[in-house]
Amino acid sequence: MTKLEQLLSQYAAYHLDQKNIYTHFIGIPLIVFSIICLTARAGVIISGVELTLALGLLLASTLYYLSLDRIFGLIMLLIYALAYPFAYRIAQLDTAVWLSLSIGIFVVGWVFQFVGHFYEKKKPAFMDDVIGLAIGPLFVLAEMVFMFGFRKELEQRMLAEARKQRAAMDAQTVSLN
Known part of the structure; x- marks a missing residue:
């Protein structure tokens, strides 16, 4: 199992x-x-180019x-390249409006996240492993790619492992009660 499969499955x-x-x-x-x-407002200008925390x-x-x-x-890079100019514009607004x-x-x-987890009846993944905060955007991208019919083998491997992990989590919860 690749690191990608491991993280997406988890x-x-x-x-x-x-x-x-x-x-x-x-x-x-x-x-x-x-x-x-929030982070596009903090930055420094080096050689006439503003480098922001974002x-x-x-x-x-x-x-x-x-x-x-x-x-x-590469897809995430493209998404970020499209989103950054809009975020940067917001960061340039009056402080009260920006915040x-x-x-x-x-x-x-x-x-939206917590409504989703109400349906799932499970806490968010990051509560058990902080890496979930970084994997969340990648998971959403992967799910979108799967919905369009691409990378189905990856999806099947990820889901098989995720179901095993979920069964183990559920069994542990039952044994604790």
Whole structure:
């Protein structure tokens, strides 16, 4: 099993209910976008180019995703390249407007997340492993790719392992009660 399969399976074990996955299609992009908005205001100008904290975070996460899978990493790079200019514009707004928009988007994103986990009847994956915060966006991308009919072998391997992990989690919960 590749590192990508391992991480996606671990995340998917908390996300087997389709309603939960659908809420993540909205919640996770909103959360990521809000973080880009919040961090696009902090930066330095070097040789006439503004380098923001958001760009650093996007670069680091893109490199991480590329290390796991070139195709997913390149798609994430494209998504980030499209999202960053909008987030940067928001970051240039008046402080109160910037914070209100960024925090509002963040809160709405988390509302979607927790509604999804209400359907799932499982806590979010990051509560057991903080790497879930980084894998969430990749999981949403992978689920979208799977919905379009691509990388079905990866999906099948991921789901098989996720179901095993979920059964083990459920068995552990029963034994604790």
